[in-house]
Amino acid sequence: MAGVRECALAAADALELARDELCRLDSPAGDGDHGVTMALAAHAVRNALDAAPDASGADLLVHLAAAAGSVGGASGPLYASALLAAATTVRQAGPDTGTVPLVARCAEAAQAAIVNLGHAKPGDKTILDALDPAVRSLLLETSNTEMGDALAQAATAARAGAAATAQMTAAAGRARVLGERSRGFADPGATSMAIIIEAAASAFRGRPPRSATRP
Amino acid sequence: MAGVRECALAAADALELARDELCRLDSPAGDGDHGVTMALAAHAVRNALDAAPDASGADLLVHLAAAAGSVGGASGPLYASALLAAATTVRQAGPDTGTVPLVARCAEAAQAAIVNLGHAKPGDKTILDALDPAVRSLLLETSNTEMGDALAQAATAARAGAAATAQMTAAAGRARVLGERSRGFADPGATSMAIIIEAAASAFRGRPPRSATRP
Amino acid sequence: MTFKKLINDPFDVVDEALDGFVYAHSSLIALHEPRVVVRRSPAGSKVGIVVGGGSGHEPAFGGYVGLGMADAAACGNIFASPPPNVILSAIRAANHGHGVLMAYGNYAGDVMNFGLAAQLAAAEGIEVREVRVSDDVASAPKGEESKRRGIAGDIIVFKCAGAAAEGGRPLAEVERIARDANDWTRSMGVALSACEVPGSGRPTFELPDDQMEIGMGVHGEPGIKRGPLRPADEVAGVLVDTILADVESLRGDVALLVNGLGATAYVDQHILFRAARRALEARGLNVVRGYVGEFITSLEMAGASVTVTFLHDELLALLDAPASAPAFRN
């Protein structure tokens, strides 16, 4: 069964494939670099995974946080804090690993960390608009749900949330300046978050993530 | 009958109209500014004419030389030295003004001045390739030829000379570096020289110069 | 359309560029670690100044390291704030036991990364203060000054803070001065064409051939509106008027800085400087100091900004104090 390592590798693959799309989404209202930043993060993630072949899930999450954070920008520290919060949640859970409720608690902690660092809220046209529906979806699941199914549900919710940002007015990040002119295109950070959750889901299903099937 | 002033005004008109064409010709092998430089010269010429309403032909030629020289570049000093040489020729001629042989001697002196300053020769793809055939045409005329006809003949020769530069390899000025790649387009300085002689001819015929009839 | 670049692997751009930049200025600066530029001869006993931000803004930020300016610059990826560990190294390098002031442009990413670094430094016992430069009047309305972006006003704030620190003032004073310089500084710019983040494969924005973007940031983030391209005098008038409308009591003397974004010719920058100076003087202000050139660029973007600092004696003296950094000398 897939673990943190497989999910991270799937996310790295998917983010590298989505480089152009994420840059394109960051162009109209941002500075056009989100795809490059996430590709750099993917590269750092691969190095981190290679450097820690035997690490536990919680330790891997800490390494992934460092890797994500190393790229800087707005998304680096946000993803880093999210991954660190997830690592803490896994550690606190003790032996109870790999269950859907734990994943849901991790996602919830990740979201809280992002809010805590960035002071945005759902509806501000940020990463949170993909993460928040995913968290809510995961919290609805029970321990009887298959992990793959739970993540697939969460991924669908995240993707829908990311798509919905196209209708939002930005209230955080670089796009905020644009105000009304920021409408009409999806938020790049929400899109990368959706791609990551989709990749995790596909790792559990043994399928390539959705983005990887594109040309 | 047209004199130095009318010829200079006609030339100024024609050069301003030819600004784009001269810049275009200076682009493939030069620095793209010849039209701007000659338009600046035209502007200076108008000011010089306004400032010297009662000047004699020879004095006007000196003022025109200063005006042409004030724009600098390669063409400024070349046209200035040519006009200065013409002024000297007119002065030396004494009362014998406005005859075709005197104009021929002026043109000859102008050519010598350009050679003396720039050390180019006909065939080098320069101003001289328009001026040299015009000088030779003028020297063939007698004092019985009408000035307008003599200048028209010279203008035809100058235009043919300028057109022929398209087949030449540049051996002087900026275009020299290009060598063989300089073939295929007419020399901007030869073209501006042809335009000026055409304008002088048309001033004598009371027609607008050829270039002014273009869109 | 993509931009033609003289680079190798797009992912190596920042490190290769820093190598070249620091080597060429090795009498003044050195690399402390891959992304941290420090003074060649570390300053003695004084408050440390750390500046930094994303790369792609050269000569910012490494160009402002030197006597009378910063002690260290933390450099991020192109248009991306440096991460906390890089900033922490810069803080450590700048620290001489009198505390460290960090001055950086007010961007979401920088606020988070510098903030995290400050926490890490505090945990090591280094006293750190932060001043976020927020001079871009186009990026938030009056009353929301703290939400504004930092653009070319960075240079004024770095200069004044650096001079204060070099002059031996304590951390609280240096912080007060940096804040004061920021409070009295307003900027606004226009972009005429875009740039391309290496590896992104596309320009950061599209602008029709006859349009300019008014209020553009230094990363290609859009401004407040688009309009037809206008002559320099008119553009300067709009920028100066917007800046002056934002200030309550206009003081008599100002410093004027015109910053080229990268691809705009120097003659254009100089013409805009002249136009802005005349606009300011026509409105009764007195331009007593002028700076023109490329101080904080956006890769190969075309455009320029106008920065006005409303001066009082202290700020003027700090602006005029000696400085010797690759991109700023007095």
Added chain:
Amino acid sequence: MTFKKLINDPFDVVDEALDGFVYAHSSLIALHEPRVVVRRSPAGSKVGIVVGGGSGHEPAFGGYVGLGMADAAACGNIFASPPPNVILSAIRAANHGHGVLMAYGNYAGDVMNFGLAAQLAAAEGIEVREVRVSDDVASAPKGEESKRRGIAGDIIVFKCAGAAAEGGRPLAEVERIARDANDWTRSMGVALSACEVPGSGRPTFELPDDQMEIGMGVHGEPGIKRGPLRPADEVAGVLVDTILADVESLRGDVALLVNGLGATAYVDQHILFRAARRALEARGLNVVRGYVGEFITSLEMAGASVTVTFLHDELLALLDAPASAPAFRN
């Protein structure tokens, strides 16, 4: 495609730009007359140095007026040599009774205009010598060095001649040194895209999207050939190899100058500097001095050049001598 410019009337570009430039650097320079830039405080008893050429190359040429460099710069229209009377004024302003050295790039127009000015000055009893900078190896083959154009090597020659004059050397010595600096200096550049002379309505050349022009001059005059755009390391290799192939006995120590033409990002310039330094060092040379930035531009042209000066002790000492001009400080 035309270029977007921040200008007013195209015919006013040069005068308005000089006004802005000189105002912003008024602690160092002043306008002696509309097109002549001079030092703010004239130098004392020494050989005068006059530089100059067309405008559109900013910070050349006014940016090299100052202590340890030139006494006066004569500025022409865009890409057009100044006329003799302007140069004559510059000569007069620079003359302190010890003669004047004029250093300028070797272009047909400059040769004629500076030559005419020298004759006029001689008629006034001022002793004038001329050195034509001819560093561009792409512009004429070996053996025809005197036909070569002057590009970024200008700065090296101006610096060495300026230092020699400031050091009190007599005119013949200053001339010898300027010639020697020119003899030991070689450059070559690439252009990636064109610029537009204001008022001309068109780019100075057209270059396909995937091509560069190798050996391009600083006015958009074509180079020796076109080729596909290559990574910076390869471009540096070609430029360095062509430069080294032109020199007979390679000396150990060199100064390396990388000059951006205007629109090329500083990160690209810095990467090219790094690449050229590595290429020189791989070929056994030792880069002991480095300069990178925009020293002599071509309006908003994209591209850059590499200049190598093969050093001996005298040249190195002159390069390192103090200088304080708007665009060059030591």
